[in-house]
Amino acid sequence: MTDVPIVVTGLMGAGKSTVARLLADALGRPLRDSDDELLERYGMTAADIAADLGAAELHAREASLLLEALAGDPSVVIAAAASAVEDAAARRALGQAFVVFLDAPPAVLAERRLRGTHRPRFAREPAEALTERRKRRLAYFSEVADLTADSSRQAPEEIAARALARFAKMKRSGRAE
Ligand SMILES: Nc1ncnc2c1ncn2[C@@H]1O[C@H](COP(=O)(O)OP(=O)(O)OP(=O)(O)O)[C@@H](O)[C@H]1O
Numbered sequence: 001m002t003d004v005p006i007v008v009t010g011l012m013g014a015g016k017s018t019v020a021r022l023l024a025d026a027l028g029r030p031l032r033d034s035d036d037e038l039l040e041r042y043g044m045t046a047a048d049i050a051a052d053l054g055a056a057e058l059h060a061r062e063a064s065l066l067l068e069a070l071a072g073d074p075s076v077v078i079a080a081a082a083s084a085v086e087d088a089a090a091r092r093a094l095g096q097a098f099v100v101f102l103d104a105p106p107a108v109l110a111e112r113r114l115r116g117t118h119r120p121r122f123a124r125e126p127a128e129a130l131t132e133r134r135k136r137r138l139a140y141f142s143e144v145a146d147l148t149a150d151s152s153r154q155a156p157e158e159i160a161a162r163a164l165a166r167f168a169k170m171k172r173s174g175r176a177e
């Protein structure tokens with residue numbers, strides 16, 4: 001039987017790359033991180049693409065990368081772009097994956113996004129922009145999620161352990177492998 005891809009999703013700074021790396025290492029799977037793939041393919045960070053070509057183009061590229069990753073080798077762990085759940089085709093394709101949704105209060109995410117340079121700038125105050133995105137996307141994240149974890153309350157290692165246990169249970173019950 002075929003493997004099931006694991007996808008980690010959530011807003012900017014939720015901990016997707018961190019948890020996806022732990023899952024990939026634990027399962028011996030390759031990691032496909034949207035930000036790395038953008039850089040590899042276009043030679044630009046998400047921040048550069050948003051600044052030079054606009055947010056709509058960035059989001060279209062991010063949704064395409066997720067669809068491509070889901071259509072490829074299923075034995076992967078994918079750190080998806082935060083925006084990808086807004087794409088209906090991407091949400092449909094996520095139905096075939098085991099999806100971990102990392103949630104956290106916008107104020108915590110706003111603080112975390114000060115680290116790193118790949119994240120696009122917000123026109124508005126970050127906590128406000130993240131609150132608006134969370135409100136707009138929460139139903140989508142919930143629709144695709146097989147597991148939801150609050151990354152302001154649990155360490156990445158705890159979240160990864162929960163995800164691995166749930167994934168193994170799902171496999172035993174026959175949905176995966
Ligand atoms: N569960 C957690 N608890 C506390 N801090 C965390 C947790 N997960 C990640 N972090 C920290 O938050 C920051 C953002 O994590 P990470 O880069 O993994 O998020 P991301 O969702 O991939 O962000 P982006 O959307 O920008 O790609 C990092 O400094 C990371 O160490």
Ligand SMILES: O=C(O)C1=C[C@@H](O)[C@@H](O)[C@H](O)C1
Nearest residue numbers: 012046050081082083084120
């Ligand atoms: O709207 C957002 O939350 C995001 C926008 C893009 O810039 C991306 O880099 C990422 O999907 C986060």
Ligand SMILES: [Mg+2]
Nearest residue numbers: 016017035079
């Ligand atoms: Mg990341």
